[in-house]
Amino acid sequence: MATPALTVDNLSVVFRTRSGVVRALEHVSFSVAKGETVAVVGESGSGKSVTAYAVMGILDGAGEITSGRALLGALDVLSAPRHVLDGVRGRDIAMIFQNPRSALNPIRRVGDQIADVLLRHANVPPAQAGLEAVKMLDSVGITDPARRARAYPFELSGGMCQRVMIAIALAAKPSLLIADEPTTGLDVTTQAIIMDIIAARAAATGMATVFITHDLGLAAERADRIVVMHAGHVVEVAPTAELFRHPRHPYTAELLAATPGGTSRLEDLSTIPGSLPDLRNALLPPCRYSARCPRRSDACDGALPQISAQTRSAFACHHPVAA
Amino acid sequence: MTPEPLLDVAELSRRFVLPLPGNPVANLLRRLRHGPTAAPRLHAVDDVSFSVARGETVGLVGESGCGKSTLVRLVSRLLDPDEGSIRLGGKELTYTQARNFARAPDRGRIQMVFQDAGESINPRYTAQDAIADPLRRLRGLSGSALDTKVQQAATRCGLPLALLSRFPHQLSGGQRARVGIARAIALEPELLILDEPTAALDVSVQVVVLQLLQKLKFELGMSYLFVSHDLNVVRLLCDRVLVMYLGKIVESGPAREVFANPAHPYTRALVAAVPDATRKAEDRTRLSGEIRSPIDPSPHACRFLGRCPQSAAICGTEMPVLKAVSATQTVACHFPEARLP
Numbered sequence A: 001m002a003t004p005a006l007t008v009d010n011l012s013v014v015f016r017t018r019s020g021v022v023r024a025l026e027h028v029s030f031s032v033a034k035g036e037t038v039a040v041v042g043e044s045g046s047g048k049s050v051t052a053y054a055v056m057g058i059l060d061g062a063g064e065i066t067s068g069r070a071l072l073g074a075l076d077v078l079s080a081p082r083h084v085l086d087g088v089r090g091r092d093i094a095m096i097f098q099n100p101r102s103a104l105n106p107i108r109r110v111g112d113q114i115a116d117v118l119l120r121h122a123n124v125p126p127a128q129a130g131l132e133a134v135k136m137l138d139s140v141g142i143t144d145p146a147r148r149a150r151a152y153p154f155e156l157s158g159g160m161c162q163r164v165m166i167a168i169a170l171a172a173k174p175s176l177l178i179a180d181e182p183t184t185g186l187d188v189t190t191q192a193i194i195m196d197i198i199a200a201r202a203a204a205t206g207m208a209t210v211f212i213t214h215d216l217g218l219a220a221e222r223a224d225r226i227v228v229m230h231a232g233h234v235v236e237v238a239p240t241a242e243l244f245r246h247p248r249h250p251y252t253a254e255l256l257a258a259t260p261g262g263t264s265r266l267e268d269l270s271t272i273p274g275s276l277p278d279l280r281n282a283l284l285p286p287c288r289y290s291a292r293c294p295r296r297s298d299a300c301d302g303a304l305p306q307i308s309a310q311t312r313s314a315f316a317c318h319h320p321v322a323a
Numbered sequence B: 001m002t003p004e005p006l007l008d009v010a011e012l013s014r015r016f017v018l019p020l021p022g023n024p025v026a027n028l029l030r031r032l033r034h035g036p037t038a039a040p041r042l043h044a045v046d047d048v049s050f051s052v053a054r055g056e057t058v059g060l061v062g063e064s065g066c067g068k069s070t071l072v073r074l075v076s077r078l079l080d081p082d083e084g085s086i087r088l089g090g091k092e093l094t095y096t097q098a099r100n101f102a103r104a105p106d107r108g109r110i111q112m113v114f115q116d117a118g119e120s121i122n123p124r125y126t127a128q129d130a131i132a133d134p135l136r137r138l139r140g141l142s143g144s145a146l147d148t149k150v151q152q153a154a155t156r157c158g159l160p161l162a163l164l165s166r167f168p169h170q171l172s173g174g175q176r177a178r179v180g181i182a183r184a185i186a187l188e189p190e191l192l193i194l195d196e197p198t199a200a201l202d203v204s205v206q207v208v209v210l211q212l213l214q215k216l217k218f219e220l221g222m223s224y225l226f227v228s229h230d231l232n233v234v235r236l237l238c239d240r241v242l243v244m245y246l247g248k249i250v251e252s253g254p255a256r257e258v259f260a261n262p263a264h265p266y267t268r269a270l271v272a273a274v275p276d277a278t279r280k281a282e283d284r285t286r287l288s289g290e291i292r293s294p295i296d297p298s299p300h301a302c303r304f305l306g307r308c309p310q311s312a313a314i315c316g317t318e319m320p321v322l323k324a325v326s327a328t329q330t331v332a333c334h335f336p337e338a339r340l341p
Helices: A048-056 A082-088 A110-121 A126-139 A158-170 A188-205 A216-222 A240-245 A250-258 B024-034 B068-075 B105-109 B127-139 B143-156 B161-165 B173-185 B203-220 B231-237 B255-260 B265-273
Strands: A004-017 A020-033 A037-041 A063-072 A093-096 A176-180 A208-213 A225-230 A233-239 B007-017 B041-052 B057-061 B083-088 B110-113 B191-195 B223-227 B240-245 B248-254
Touching: A004 A048, A004 A208, A020 A037, A020 A048, A020 A063, A020 A208, A020 A233, A037 A048, A037 A216, A048 A063, A048 A093, A048 A176, A048 A208, A093 A158, A110 A126, A110 A158, A126 A158, A158 A188, A176 A188, A188 A208, A188 A216, A188 B265, A208 A216, A216 A240, A225 A240, A225 A250, A233 A240, A233 A250, A250 B203, B007 B068, B041 B068, B041 B083, B041 B248, B057 B068, B057 B231, B068 B191, B068 B223, B105 B110, B105 B127, B110 B173, B127 B143, B127 B161, B127 B173, B143 B161, B143 B173, B173 B203, B203 B223, B203 B231, B223 B231, B231 B255, B240 B255, B240 B265, B248 B255, B248 B265
Parallel strands: A037 A208, A037 A225, A093 A176, A176 A208, B057 B223, B057 B240, B110 B191, B191 B223
Antiparallel strands: A004 A020, A004 A063, A225 A233, B007 B041, B007 B083, B240 B248
């Protein structure tokens, strides 16, 4: 295995809210190799975005990292001081957010927003920045880039705004891209094009990609490996083909059985009983899926098998589905 | 198909008038000198005809901006068409203006389930109020008769009665979806229009809601017009499917056939873009080029021209009309995919 571009090791995050302490992430570990695309999947509330935000150092003020490291090369971005992070974010790690319209600055021209990154992180001289920004827009497939560079976000369609976001994220040639639901709310035709652009860049520069999604079909098609999250735990990690052929964790199996695919019929789709547990509860069982799990036994009240950051394929379950 | 369709939409069009570009003062002066100029018009729905049989589920798919929502708002009589007719069970509905339709007796025959129940339920209404509202307004029910009806609708949708006193923000996404559906079926409509009812839900909840919709359709004998981005969901639920592109229907037919043998190049690209666990992303047709403007489009050019991978000279000079390519499938293209006999 190549040197990992990102190693998240034993990451735990809590949010202190008025109604109690929410244990949003617990012992989350996974790694992403250089050039690899890892998809993080799970239901809403499973901690996918919190993981990304923690790595980027942009957690909400109520959030607190209680344990863990996130190694980008040799640098632990979780404990790095602000001035170090300022040089890393945007240059080495870049992030694409879910809703491009609200993530872009609404009152600045999109060309200027790309030029900002080029000036700050890519050592582009100010006289060239505008021209380079137009080139970036061209490289993400925007037609008539010179005119579009002078447009404001509201003048562009959702798909076009997402391309601008990608241009901003890729401007400084990052070694790690975190894409948080980059195509949610876009049409399938646009989604395919956006994912192509990201994949082409990853293939060309060896950029590692963490790709957060709730769409298992999309993850299957685009990711090398998949990290399945449930209620703040990583429950299974596996190479994509293996995960889809032989899901080992019961939650993964249920999730796959509930996803509409090309050939399935409505009657054949299964439903996952119960719902995510309340993460404010201080007495959550070690396995947070056990209350919904058809395979649970007394052993599930004991400590869970841990998934370490180095493993390529693992599951956190005492009673895995037979391979 | 049955001889008498429940819903019969014929030659329906809606164009939105846009403000004239340029300086308003100059425009006014020009108008005073030269008389009124034609304002640019956005052709949202252009000469659309289709029907929905009793007990049938018809899917409507297409990109955002293709006119799906306008078409749905026309059919559900929230918006007045410029031209065309909408007949429900043989009765013409366009004679009543949209703003009066809310109190018309036919309102109860067409009901809607909106995309995000969290947004479409009054936040100051409890689930009970939300479901009771249409019954109170259109059926004039009150007191215990009203309560019985509300509880009946809630039970049908699998909504525990204990949740009826809750406000939308106190309910989960799946429960809110059930309230939205219960509100729509409380009047026992003949046609239910579903606008992306599961777009905001997780897969595990989505399945439950889709199965609920399927069950209700048989119990109440409703027909569905089902709008969705998600072709996998359309495939699961719909008998027939209509594919829309820039205000026009470009292909229609049984869902199974359209997805297995898409005839229009746009449908082919749409089907190819659906992520599928069993395929890899590389072997795909991709749409390139830009969508044509829907503002005063040429009546003689195919709307898909510019993005179409197979266009010829005739595509720019003659608008293709819907033609049958098989007993059940129609397509508006000069060069539909050559089909095997």
